Amino acid sequence: MSMQDLGEALLRLAMRHSPVGMMVTSPAGEMLAVNEAACAMLGYEHDELVGASWQDITHPEDLATDIDLVAATLAGERASYRLNKRYVRKDGEVLWGDLSVALLRDDDGSPLHFISQILDVTEQRIAAERIAEANATIEKHARTVAAIYDAxxxxxxxxxxxxxxxxxxxxxxxxxxxxxxxxxxxxxxxxxxxxxxxxxxxxxxxxxxxxxxxxxxxxxxxxxxxxxxxxxxxxxxxxxxxxxxxxxxxxxxxxxxxxVTDFMRALAVKDEFVASVSHELRTPLTSVLGHLEILEQRRDLPHDVRHQLAVVDRNAARLEMLVSDLLYVAQEADATLQVRRIPADVAAVVHDAFEAARPMAAGTGVALSADLPDSLLAMCDPQRLRQVVDNLVSNGLKYTDAGGEVHVRLRAVDDRMELQVSDTGIGIAPEDVARLFARFYRADTERVKLTAGTGLGLNIVRSIVEACGGEVRVDSEVGRGSTFTAWIPLVVPGDE
Missing domain, CATH: 3.30.450.20 (PAS domain)
Structure with missing residues (x-):
């Protein structure tokens, strides 16, 4: 067998068994032989392809490039070429092929035929296009984020x-x-x-x-x-x-x-204004309260006048509490607030506050009870601690309906005193609990709106307790009531 015969036999064997599409085409473009893999790839029967031109199955947009490469190969400018091109299947679908073409020449150099191998890369091409689109989208989003980030x-x-x-x-x-x-x-x-x-x-x-x-x-x-x-x-x-x-x-x-510079400077101006107004109010208010006390000591006052004086006295006392709260906030803001941490009998302080709240409880129809020890020493400012108890008990009474209960409990827990004020009132929504101790904050409910207050009481409670080295917490459920708990260090040996 001559080498030519052997070569032709090997070509026929390769075309028959190769999983890659293979074609033998004439220099003019006629398909002389096509293997089964190429037929299956393009969706044609064998007889439909043999005798046809490869140009008939090439996508129109890729035809010119392929023709130029064939011409350059026939002219001897190159011996082979490789090209990613599109084919049009019999069913009209587009197939991407990785085409490798070599020209076989006669002994005298004249072209005999082209041998082509086609690998279906449609899925890879689609995947690459999707990756390219995704990358383009990512880059666009990255540019957008970068622009926003800097703007x-x-x-x-x-x-x-x-x-x-x-x-x-x-x-x-x-x-x-x-x-x-x-x-x-x-x-x-x-x-x-x-x-x-x-x-x-x-x-x-x-x-x-x-x-x-x-x-x-x-x-x-x-x-x-x-x-x-x-x-x-x-x-x-x-x-x-x-x-x-x-x-x-x-x-x-x-x-x-x-x-937040403008906000902070506005806060400072507001605090200065509050401090100034509070100081200006305190002097005439002290005079009003003093004269009220003198008037109430007179025995010759008619009953209706005494009743009217009682109304004035209650409102003046309420105004005094408001002024005291504003002064406290102003002192805290400008760091002039003084909290004395001394050994004090907190049981006596809480008892006095409890007794002072009885008239308010009786007037609202709320049961007020307490569980207090005879004595309990803690490191605190007794005057400021009285403010804490007054605020907590007053809040419990204001937000508990008639027939409900406010309970005050004081006890020692480990090395701290624990003060609890519990009520069966309206409770506090979870979204309000986180902001409850903020200055001037009041929950946005009808009951709170209808109840007099400034939103300072609980802020003052927290600042006093923390200034005494303690902490405060609230546990609440809407419709079931609230429990405020404050812990302050007890007196230890050496503190006295």
């Missing part, structure tokens, strides 16, 4: 687990120039011109939001000031959320810094 008027920071700043937007760069006029080293926890909410106390490294966030702490509305010059210093409200890997492990943190 928002909130400082945004991404920090990795080690505390390294990964990304900072334009607004936060402005804040950093104020906080770190000498430059920032790019790691969380760098101290600089950063101050506590009072605008005076330098913020310690462990309290810096970036340092806390790196450790996994999540928080909202942490307020601080940045800048060395009080005239240009800015107040910021900082929030942080942890970022995590797919397995849930800590990856870092995202922080948002909002400029």
């Amino acid at each position: 928002v008027d909130v400082g945004l920071v991404l920090i990795d687990r080690s505390g390294r700043y990964e990304q900072v937007n334009r607004r936060h760069s402005d804040f950093m120039r104020l906080a770190y006029p000498e430059g920032h080293h790019g790691m969380a926890g760098q101290t600089g011109e950063v101050f506590e909410a009072d605008g005076v106390t330098p913020m310690a490294r462990q309290d810096l939001p970036s340092h806390r966030a790196t450790a996994g702490d999540e928080f909202d509305d942490v307020r601080l000031w940045v800048g060395s010059d009080p005239a240009t210093r800015r107040a910021l409200s900082v929030s942080a959320r942890s970022t995590r890997h797919a397995d849930g492990s800590l990856a870092g943190a995202a922080l948002a810094y909002k400029d």
